[in-house]
Amino acid sequence: MAGKYSGQNVKLYVDGYDLLGSNPKGLNVKLSSAMEDTTGLGSSAIEQSPVGLTSVELTQEGAIFDTGTAEIHAAMVSSLPTTPQATARVVSLGFAGTTRGVPAYGVESTFNTEYEVIAEQGGLTKANVTYNVSGALNDSVVVEYATAKTADWNTESSSVDNSASSAGGAVAYQQTFLLTGFSAFVGTVRDSPNDSAWSDLIVFDDEGTTIGAQRKTVAGSCDRYLSYAGNVTGTGTVSVFVTVERT
Amino acid sequence: MAGKYGSSSASVTYEDGPGGTARNISQFLLNGISVKKLSSMTSTTALGDSATEETPIGMTSGEVATLEGIWSTTSNETHAIFNAVDDGPQDDTREMVVVFGDSKTATIQTRLASYEVLASVDDITKFRAEVVVTGAVVWS
Numbered sequence: 312m313a314g315k316y317s318g319q320n321v322k323l324y325v326d327g328y329d330l331l332g333s334n335p336k337g338l339n340v341k342l343s344s345a346m347e348d349t350t351g352l353g354s355s356a357i358e359q360s361p362v363g364l365t366s367v368e369l370t371q372e373g374a375i376f377d378t379g380t381a382e383i384h385a386a387m388v389s390s391l392p393t394t395p396q397a398t399a400r401v402v403s404l405g406f407a408g409t410t411r412g413v414p415a416y417g418v419e420s421t422f423n424t425e426y427e428v429i430a431e432q433g434g435l436t437k438a439n440v441t442y443n444v445s446g447a448l449n450d451s452v453v454v455e456y457a458t459a460k461t462a463d464w465n466t467e468s469s470s471v472d473n474s475a476s477s478a479g480g481a482v483a484y485q486q487t488f489l490l491t492g493f494s495a496f497v498g499t500v501r502d503s504p505n506d507s508a509w510s511d512l513i514v515f516d517d518e519g520t521t522i523g524a525q526r527k528t529v530a531g532s533c534d535r536y537l538s539y540a541g542n543v544t545g546t547g548t549v550s551v552f553v554t555v556e557r558t
Numbered sequence: 559m560a561g562k563y564g565s566s567s568a569s570v571t572y573e574d575g576p577g578g579t580a581r582n583i584s585q586f587l588l589n590g591i592s593v594k595k596l597s598s599m600t601s602t603t604a605l606g607d608s609a610t611e612e613t614p615i616g617m618t619s620g621e622v623a624t625l626e627g628i629w630s631t632t633s634n635e636t637h638a639i640f641n642a643v644d645d646g647p648q649d650d651t652r653e654m655v656v657v658f659g660d661s662k663t664a665t666i667q668t669r670l671a672s673y674e675v676l677a678s679v680d681d682i683t684k685f686r687a688e689v690v691v692t693g694a695v696v697w698s
Binding site: 337350 | 617671
């Protein structure tokens with residue numbers, strides 16, 4: 312639902328880890344565009360023009376140190392890059408809840424450059440994380456938020472309507488933040504021109520047997536309606552947060 | 559009517575994209591609005607002067623305070639207006655119009671340089687947008 316939101320509507324996932332479990336106090340994401348002074352001779356006022364370069368800052372404030380499975384310590388302790396070939400992390404965040412169609416963000420390429428644990432007298436131990444973003448901020452919409460699914464499912468009966476098709480391709484993020492028991496899990500973003508005949512748009516890789524995250528792109532046209540299908544093998548439980556940007 | 563005015567008399571409109579549609583953002587701004595027009599000076603203090611002297615060089619600039627306020631996902635409100643920063647060298651400018659009262663209006667051409675969404679405990683989610691002024695601040 313369009314409107315105002317508060318801290319209770321926030322979602323933050325990093326490589327499939329749900330970091331809200333560590334109670335961070337704040338979350339900021341900032342997109343900036345570099346400008347250049349283009350004031351020239353004859354100008355009577357300073358002029359600025361975009362140079363075509365954007366940057367992203369992501370800040371998470373004050374989480375509680377937690378050594379539980381899939382909590383912040385597990386998410387961060389071994390994540391700092393140690394080589395130039397280090398794999399970037401897949402980050403998804405939302406400020407408007409989880410209803411299909413609300414705005415959310417995918418962050419193309421993020422590294423944790425600092426992980427700090429602080430034990431303080433008379434208080435809980437805290438964990439601070441600094442992110443360094445290398446790449447774009449994908450201004451997306453939520454296509455699916457599903458918790459504790461135990462069998463195949465899809466969202467075709469409650470799809471996301473873009474009002475029109477688009478021609479510039481799409482970027483999809485899938486955060487699988489709970490995955491137990493199944494021997495395989497494959498998520499698929501699907502599109503339709505009429506909200507009834509569906510075809511695969513972006514097929515994620517098999518997530519396997521543990522939590523994780525993926526970012527995938529597709530070129531070309533995307534039909535008006537988007538939905539998501541989750542396909543499981545075996546017996547288990549899975550939860551996902553999926554966002555898509557039409558680029 | 560000539561005289562003093564308060565925040566209830568102020569209004570701000572801002573285009574929702576380069577050369578876009580003007581949207582009234584007054585109801586979302588929680589920290590007020592300021593518009594500054596500056597004239598660049600150069601020191602012309604010379605031999606024999608007993609006091610420093612400054613002379614305008616004929617160049618003005620403008621500053622607008624960072625816009626801060628309520629983040630809203632309703633169409634034509636703050637997320638829709640600010641989420642795409644101006645990153646094209648051929649982008650048109652975005653016009654900001656600020657009325658302070660008694661129809662005294664500042665019209666400013668700007669570039670949207672940054673957009674930030676801030677969520678915190680026990681508060682509604684806010685936005686912060688930095689605009690840079692390009693060209694003259696025009697008062698009417």
